[in-house]
Amino acid sequence: MTGTPISSISRVGVVGGGRMGAGIAEVCARAGLDTVVREADATALRAARERITRSLDRAVGRGKATADERDAALARIVLTADLDDMADRQLVVEAVVEDAGVKAEVFAGLDKIVEDPAAVLATNTSSVPVMRLGMATTRADRVIGLHFFNPAPVMPLVEVVTSLHTGAETLRTAEEFVTATLGRRVIRSQDRAGFVVNALLVPYLLSAIRMAESGFATACDIDTGMELGCAHPMGPLALADLIGLDTVLAIAESLYEEFREPLYAAPPLLRRMVEAGLLGRKAGRGFHPYQG
Structure with a gap:
């Protein structure tokens, strides 16, 4: 047309x-x-x-x-x-x-x-x-x-x-x-899942979620470490909360479906949090609380 x-x-x-x-x-x-x-x-x-x-x-x-x-x-x-x-x-x-x-x-x-x-x-x-x-x-x-x-x-x-x-x-x-x-x-x-930014960002967010899931460090310490140790304006778990954990999960699933690489596989904790409605800022609670 x-x-x-x-x-x-x-x-x-x-x-x-x-x-x-x-x-x-x-x-x-x-x-x-x-x-x-x-x-x-x-x-x-x-x-x-x-x-x-x-x-x-x-x-x-x-x-x-x-x-x-x-x-x-x-x-x-x-x-x-x-x-x-x-x-x-x-x-x-x-x-x-x-x-x-x-x-x-x-x-x-x-x-x-x-x-x-x-x-x-x-x-x-x-x-x-x-x-x-x-x-x-x-x-x-x-x-x-x-x-x-x-x-x-x-x-x-x-x-x-x-x-x-x-x-x-x-x-x-x-x-x-x-x-x-x-x-x-x-x-x-190019028309690939995640495009440029999310193809780089989402594996980083998933890695932070796996770290919290394993008990290696708390959500607060993970975020503080990246903010003060790497000069990031926001830690990865706070950023995931801002994006929305349901959106992070959807992107991760799309990336994994396209590339079949383990770094794109969604951690079980992320799936459970989405199922529980703990979606981040928009829900008042994710890896951090946001009430008020």
Whole structure:
């Protein structure tokens, strides 16, 4: 499927209003873009609005934005429960749960709804192959990975991931959007599970979990050791809590499925914690407590 190249994107859609989706929507709105966020129902939409508002309020409190800039960004964001509202978007970023089937369903829906054949359909996946999502559409040449990092309003990097079908014009449009419009840095990655950053990061996190699981050191000592001994801004277990242990597990499983290397195998402790709902910051407890 072909269409007229999009030289300047002004209308963006985000499917999913969780931490990543809300953060991506905020980044787009602060860049002056007309932004539509789709969530499943009214409750999820309220939560998405609250996430975006809290984040913008923090930016104002820290002197990173003015009150007028916050209000203008909020005014640019429309929240909806109807995927059909993505019809006129020039670029849509999927940011739903890290489940290949759910993501493929979203892309199949967008393929039918988004009217402009030149529109870019992007995924924020951490681990699902971009090719698999592109093949859920009739326009795989317009599908690309745009992997933002958490928290999206703060982190300056976006991984751009092309599948074997992604067109050169799609890549150019996506990179121009990320760099010129959003002011982020880009690194390119092949379409392999974990891409660049998580393929390096996740084995490190899993190693720290195995160390805690074995009783070799406490979670606090592991994190303090890496913070003060290696000048890391955050220890590996605190970082896993920030990412979400369910997300860490999903990425680890995707990496192991792709490469079958032991360093990507999820430790039993990680699986038990996810089963117990101890998912990290978002649940109030992971390797560390976060109540209050």
